[in-house]
Amino acid sequence: MAFDAFIKIGNIKGESTDLKHKDEIEVLSFSWGVIQPSQQGGRAAGRADVQDFTIVKRLDKSSPLLFAAACHGDHFNEATFTARKAGGTAVEFYKVTMSDVLVSSVRPGGSAGGETLPLEEVSLNFGALKIEVTPQDQEGKPGTPVAALCNSHR
Numbered sequence: 001m002a003f004d005a006f007i008k009i010g011n012i013k014g015e016s017t018d019l020k021h022k023d024e025i026e027v028l029s030f031s032w033g034v035i036q037p038s039q040q041g042g043r044a045a046g047r048a049d050v051q052d053f054t055i056v057k058r059l060d061k062s063s064p065l066l067f068a069a070a071c072h073g074d075h076f077n078e079a080t081f082t083a084r085k086a087g088g089t090a091v092e093f094y095k096v097t098m099s100d101v102l103v104s105s106v107r108p109g110g111s112a113g114g115e116t117l118p119l120e121e122v123s124l125n126f127g128a129l130k131i132e133v134t135p136q137d138q139e140g141k142p143g144t145p146v147a148a149l150c151n152s153h154r
Helices: 063-072
Strands: 003-009 029-031 053-058 075-085 092-109 119-125 128-133 146-151
Touching: 003 092, 053 075, 053 092, 063 092, 063 119
Parallel strands: none
Antiparallel strands: 003 075, 029 053, 053 119, 075 092, 092 119, 092 128, 128 146
C-alpha cells in the first residue's frame, strides 16, 4: 500500500504544497530502529542502541539549511515525521516525534541523465522519540492511537 510522508525539522522549510503539511519536507523513504544487545540466555545486556532516524528526500530548498545545521551542530527542539495512506481517505497512520534533535548526517547524490532529481539521505539524532500508530477499521475509520516513548539519553 502506498503512503505519503512528510517531516518538519525545527524551522527548516521544505517544498511540500500539501494542505496539511505545507512547507514541510517531502519524504521518499525512511528508516530507524532500536537494538537491545543480549547476553547468553536471552537476557538484556544493558542499554538499548537507538539508531538515528534517516530519511531519503529530493534535493530541495531545505538541502542547504540541513547541510549548514549538520556542519554547525545546530540543535532543534523538535522534529515530526508523519506518514499517511495515499489516496481515498488520507489517514495519518504513523507519527514519530523527536525532541532535542541534531542533524547528524547529510549525504546528497544522484546520477546525471537519471529519471529523477538528485536525492539526499538525511539522518537525525535525538534525545527522545515517541511513536504513534493509528489503526484503521475495515471501513477506513481511524481508531485509538497506540504510542510508545523512548529516551535515548539514559
